[in-house]
Amino acid sequence: MIHSLPALPYSPDALAPVLSAETIDFHYGKHFQTYIDNLNRMIEGSPYEDMEIEEIVMKAGGAVFNNAAQAWNHNFYFQTLSPSPVEIPAVLEEKLVKAFGSVADFKTEFNKAAATLFGSGWAWLCKDKDENLVIVQTQNADNPMTQGLKPLLTVDVWEHAYYIDYRNRRAAYLEAIWNLIDWEKVAGRL
Template identity: 60%
Template sequence: MKHTMPLLPYPMEALAPKMSKETIEFHYGKHLQTYVDNLNRLTAGTPYENAPLEEMIRTAEGGIFNNAAQTWNHTFFFESLTPSQTPVPAELAEALAKDFGTIEKFQEQFTQAATGLFGSGWTWLVKDNQGKLSVASEQNAGNPLRKGLTPLLVIDVWEHAYYIDYRNRRAAYIAAFWELVDWNKVLERLKA
């Protein structure tokens, strides 16, 4: 199966000024495109040639894992954002309050994890098989699917995600991220 670029659910300029069109052009249009192209090249003629991304994330190693996970992670990230944010739905607010105390405490824990992740990687809101929510950080191409967890929300803290708009100010990027989260998408994933 040939992997293709996912469609953005909004125009490239829609997240500005919190995430500029230039950032989306590079992050989505160049970085993600490179992962997709590399994945197709690396899997050609291998047992993974027709495998879904999730299977590669759970079982592959090396370049195939890295490019499959980065393709999946980036797609999930871009699908987590919206230019038209709505309040946190009541059902999601209840779930977050149950496991974190309040939505604010969840955001604080998530922000601390994303800010404190050394080097490049991802910070996730995940659900375990008992339905408990937690925050998990993964370095490089790491993905919680490998640990049997269900991803609900993610922030990309690789420098390419924020350097055009925020330079080395990761904390400012994370603060802006909270104004772009598609809470309805998070709830949809929680209920799936």
């Protein structure tokens, strides 16, 4: 199957000023597209050719894994953003309070994980096998599904996610990104 770039659920300039249209143009339109193009090229004629991206992430290694996981991670990230954020649904808020003490404490802990991730990678909120919420850091393309965790929310902390708008100020990007989270979608993944 040929994988294609999934449509954004908002216009490219809708997330400004938190994420500018230029950031979306480069991050979604170029970086994400390149992962999709690389994946399509690499899986042609291989056992991965007819698999959905999630299955490739769970089964592949090396460059095929890297491009499939980056495609999956980027879609998950972009689909979780919204120009019109909603309140955190009660079912999710209860779980965040139980796991981290409060929503504010959760955000602080999540941002600490995202800020201290050395180099390129992702910060995640996941549900583990015992239904507990956990914060996870992954390097480069890595995805927590391969550790048996269910992703609920991710923030891209590769420099390409924030450098146009925030330069080297990763912490400023991490503070601002909370204004774009579609909590209904996050809760829907519980």
